[in-house]
Amino acid sequence: MTAGHISTSSDTCGLSALELAAAYRDGSLSPVEAAEEVLAAIDRVNPQLNAVCLVDAEGARTAARAAEARIQEGQARGPLDGVPATIKDIFLTDGLPTFRGSRLLADAEGAADRSRYTEDAPATSATLEAGCVVVGKTTTPEFAWKGVTDSPLMGATRNPHDPALTPGGSSGGAAAAVAAGLGPLAVGTDGGGSVRIPASFTGTVALKPTYGVVPMFPSSPFGTLAHAGPMTRTVADTAAYMDALVRPDSRDWSAMPPSATVRAPGGYLEAAQEGAAPADAPLAGLRVAYSPDLGYGHNATDVEREVEGAVRALAELGAQVEQVDLGLSDPVDAFHVLWFEGAAAVLHPFGEDAVEHVDPSLRDALSRYNGYSAQDYLDAVAVRMALGKRFGALHESYDVLVTPTMPNAPFAVGSDVPPGWHSPDWTSWTPYTYIFNMTQQPALTLPCGVTDAGLPVGVQLVGPRFSDQLLVRVGAALERPLAGRVPRPRVHACSPGTP
Template structure:
């Protein structure tokens, strides 16, 4: 069974002939049929197209001509990214109910990341679930229902890239593409016990432009830092449709790309010798579950053993949530505007309630929020003159029950109230990596976040790889997993 192999391990098996891409694709499709009913990670499959792609990859390996180091590896794509000939409904009935929504000819374009996945030879096994228009930190909507956490299906996988994270964690493909506008690859990575990178803004081109503007990033989700690195190498494809994109070379200063950076992180006894690390348990304004703080602190101590110089210090910022809300909900309102004045009555009820809370922004409010964002970016740039890396928890809490945007009895109805360590770095556009660093007493994954200065993406990957190697396996196998049929406790 291929579900327990990493992307790089699987590709090595393809190269030496021990397995074929058809084997991997068939395993993934059968696993989805067997276990996805428990977690609802996928919203669209095309078995015939998947197997055609796998056979094409198999033929390339037979000729000794794979397209990339991850040719043939099963990958999923969040149902936010355009995919030629395949509906991209973004979890919304507003799109699903439009005439022609299911007509392949209505979807003539690939997003840049979709093209990159195909150009790398990856085998797309399906599209994964998202909350409506990727607007919140859990994954449910009125179109495709509730997505659940493989570690405990009563809990949320987080969001908004919860379908991709749940799929990777459950062994339903090695690679997943997600979006991150306020933590949307990192939050579910922490909740599901996988790895996810939000790269520096613009390194991965986006098209069409996100309604959330330059808060929104594309990012890879995988099971290991090395897989994230090799996936990043595949995604660095220029695309003229994104005027805000930056050259890939901005984050690849050395030879070998991201995978080489990950490899450097596990070389020698002190791979982080001399690295200046700031550890901020709360960023100065958060509050953590004690198990989360314990596991993150333990990991920080390991960084010191790898040669890093660690100071416990806050970056001296205040919570930018009010400014984030202006930027975020202005974008969300813009999403609904083309769908008519009654669109608000046909969307996710919690979205409607949130827009009622955040609907009276003026142009001056928006400009004030941009000014807050610029000041925050300047403050963090100055902070990184003294520290190469900032470490925080990814989320202050572990996964909570499905069916609500916030934990039961929570003090605030907004998803941002329990994600204080992720959205600030969308505002500053810095690279941020989440890796699993331990588990709560109840066995739920805990994530640690590695943040770098803008364009220091390879350094972030190197640090993540070093810490991952030193930690070893720290998260139990999910209760719902392709490699253990029937493992769900009922």
């Protein structure tokens, strides 16, 4: 470090993306220094967590030097130029392999040859074009199929709050990396809760945008359930990252043009800044519906207590809050048709015996959920349409719906479900996430407190389609009174005593 610089390995990794950017502008820190400290932190911390499955130190250093030069010349690409980031190992990344957590890909002939990987997914290219310094790729369960993060290829990812516990999934590596200070930005996928589940379990922030707002390519085998979204430690960072991710990409025919989705003149970051601005009642006039269970969920008492605290905070911020009884039936059967038809489609190109070489729990799930007919698929689509109509009607009366993100705390690593659970299915303990993949609505989760055991609890804000910026504004306002309710994880790059 040069004289006068504020950064040390004990504080830089705890800075948000926007705090890093401010330090770059005032000269107290450089992108090269930040990248080196994150790379060193990965060396120290990742062996405990298995959050990052591939480190690209050479690429990160090259990108950091280029960002430093741009900033010194007054040519920064935007607020995220030079900020360390990670990419979930689902997204194609030029020069780096994308194994999707599967031996079917990793064991293929020539798989280790980085020169064969020559294309970026839209989220990857958007991250790079924003000037972010990609330090590596994050772990995922095989083909991102379940709500925890382990695979025969990569092993299990652990929760920074307690390494004996899961961080959730399928973007569990991304969430664990962000929570542990291994870069303030990560991009993940969400087909049934995959950014929101691990964000709730790790005390971080994640947004599942409206379907089509962030382009996807190649198209997901899970079809229009699948979204790409940012994972960060603050709502403002989420907003800044969304401004980078929302860009046209002609490879995704279903993506919406940014002009149709970005409502605030200054984009997502302006919406977040508006919500966070000091005011007596920043959410005055906002109509909020609070549903603790959507009509079919069941929550741990301490989880519901913390979420209700967040709901009270919304009222104190000026929102008009009303608890509602939605009386919904669990749409999980319809979701399973859509989900497991997609999972089977993933394996099809690898041959008839591919199922014998994948995660045993995926093999078991496919044995339970198979043989669906075209009529089953159409019936599942009809359930989606009915849900969309139901929530569309709800949002005629309410701007935002609030639910718990998860009904329970993180559980033991290496298991797909909590101990002694009544079902082997990951969907059985994620009742408040997959339903909004079916309706394609935006959903933001942010930390709101801790359980009796000191583990993070998340609150979920849901809006009508294309209300993403409204959720960012509301989340930024709510984040202020909730600040500090979730402590820094036990395993963190900045924590004294962390190996």
